[in-house]
Amino acid sequence: MIAENIQQFKASIPENVTLIAVSKTKPVDAIEEAYAVGQRDFGENKVQELTDKSEVLPKDIRWHMIGHLQTNKVKYIAPFVHLIHSLDSEKLAKEINKRAKQNDRVISCLVQVHVGDEATKFGFSPDEARAFIQSIPEKGYENIAIAGLMGMATNTEDEQVIHDEFKALKNLFDELKGDSKYNLDSTHFQTLSMGMSGDYQIAIEEGSNMIRIGSSLFGARNYSI
Numbered sequence: 001m002i003a004e005n006i007q008q009f010k011a012s013i014p015e016n017v018t019l020i021a022v023s024k025t026k027p028v029d030a031i032e033e034a035y036a037v038g039q040r041d042f043g044e045n046k047v048q049e050l051t052d053k054s055e056v057l058p059k060d061i062r063w064h065m066i067g068h069l070q071t072n073k074v075k076y077i078a079p080f081v082h083l084i085h086s087l088d089s090e091k092l093a094k095e096i097n098k099r100a101k102q103n104d105r106v107i108s109c110l111v112q113v114h115v116g117d118e119a120t121k122f123g124f125s126p127d128e129a130r131a132f133i134q135s136i137p138e139k140g141y142e143n144i145a146i147a148g149l150m151g152m153a154t155n156t157e158d159e160q161v162i163h164d165e166f167k168a169l170k171n172l173f174d175e176l177k178g179d180s181k182y183n184l185d186s187t188h189f190q191t192l193s194m195g196m197s198g199d200y201q202i203a204i205e206e207g208s209n210m211i212r213i214g215s216s217l218f219g220a221r222n223y224s225i
C-alpha cells in the first residue's frame with residue numbers, strides 16, 4: 001500500500017517538486033517499504049524519533065527536521081540531518097551554527113515563516129524573516145546555508161485563503177532571492193517547502209518545489225497509542 005502510494009504520488013507531481021515522506025509516528029517498517037521503491041527523503045518532527053529511526057535505517061536516507069526544534073536538542077541531529085525546515089528564531093540559528101561547526105559541516109536550513117493565522121505559533125513574520133536574513137553576514141553564521149523558506153497555510157476549507165497564504169510566501173521567496181541586499185547565495189537559496197496532504201495541490205500551483213506529505217502516503221496517524 002505505502003509503496004503504491006509513493007509511486008502514484010511521485011507520478012502525479014511535477015518533476016521539479018521534491019516529495020518529503022513525513023514518517024512521524026510511523027514504524028520503521030513503513031519507512032522501509034517506502035525506501036524499497038526509491039524514496040530517500042523522510043521528514044520527522046521530533047528529535048528523539050528522528051535519531052532512533054536514523055540509527056536503524058540505511059545511511060543514504062536524507063532526514064528532514066520539519067517540526068519545532070528546541071535549541072538543547074540540536075546537538076543530536078547536527079551530525080547527520082540533511083535539511084532543517086524549521087529555523088524559526090535567532091537563538092536557534094546560533095545553536096545550529098555552533099553544532100554544525102563542531103561537526104565540521106554546513107547545515108542547510110529553511111527559514112520558517114508564518115503566513116497563516118493559526119497554522120503555527122512558530123516562525124518569523126515576513127518582516128522578521130527579512131531582518132533576520134539581512135543580519136546573517138554580520139552574525140558570521142558560516143556553518144549554516146540558508147536554502148529557502150518553509151511555511152504552512154491555515155487549516156481551512158476556504159481554498160482562497162490557502163491560495164493567498166501560499167502566494168504570499170512565494171512572493172517573499174522571490175523578493176529575497178532577487179534582491180542583492182539579502183546576500184543570499186543563489187546556489188543554496190532554491191527551496192520553497194510548502195504543502196501537506198490537504199493542500200499540496202494548491203501549494204504546487206502557487207510555486208512550491210518541496211511538499212511534506214504524511215497521511216496520504218502512510219495513512220492517518222494515531223496519537224493515542
Ligand SMILES: *Cc1c(COP(=O)(O)O)cnc(C)c1O
Pocket residue numbers: 022024045066067195196197198212213214215216
Ligand atoms: C505532520 C506534518 C506534515 C505532514 O502532514 P500530513 O497532513 O499528514 O501530510 C507536514 N509538515 C509538517 C510541519 C508536519 O508537522
